[in-house]
Amino acid sequence: MMRTPSDDFEYAFGSGKPNTNYLKPPVDMHSLFPVPRPMTEDDLDMVIDIERASYAFPWTIGIFRDCLRAGYYCQLLEQQGCLLGYGIISIGGGEAQLLNLCIREDHRNLGLGYRLLAHLVDIARKHDAGSMFLEVRPSNHAALNLYRHVGFNEVGIRPAYYPGEDGPDDAVILALALDNTFSK
Known part of the structure; x- marks a missing residue:
């Protein structure tokens, strides 16, 4: 079959119909940004890997499992598909307690801690918590x-709260009023 000049034009420049492929992103744009989701028991191996790499005295997998079973708000x-971080809050009596972040x-120093904290604060607000402590x-x-x-403020010290290399470490207690706090 012999090619004609119009075949060559169509091959080189298309059919003459508008090309709208540039309007379609090559990937789902939402997948490019970190997204929070609930933690499940299937996530615990990845969570514990990050926990152990981050802390000299990490939580155990049993503690994370207990948080899930207790109904705490455990978020990733x-x-x-890559786990970047996690946070856990408990809510009761009009207060939220940030247990782990x-x-x-x-992936630190990229604003991800702020983003995850904002998500946890939103959860606390939706469940009528008026303040958050940690x-x-x-x-x-x-x-x-x-x-x-x-906007967290120091409200106290818990002496000898954490285990430490050279003996127990104190804990700084911080509180945040959720009625006038930051947003995402």
Whole structure:
């Protein structure tokens, strides 16, 4: 079969119909951004890997399992199937307690802790918590900076609260009023 000049034109420049492929993103744009989702028991191996890599005295897999079974709000932050971090809050009596918040070491200082914390605060608000409390080591400067940046205030110290390399460490108790707090 012999090609004609119009065949060559169509091959080179298309059929003359408008090309709208540029309007369709090559990937789902939502998958490019970290997305929070509930933690399940199937996630615990990945969670415990991050926990152990992040802390000298990590939570055990049993503690995470107990949090899930107790009905605490256990959330993950994930991007394209990759676990970036997790957070756990308990809610009761009009208060929320932030029990754990951790971002993978290779994804820190990217605003992911802020994003996950904002998500946990939203959950607490939806369940009528008026305030959120947490404990943090005085030596955890990155966490203290994040919490103070979003409006947490120091309300006390728990002496000898955490195990430490050279004996127990104190915990700084922080509180945040949820009626006037940051947003995502």
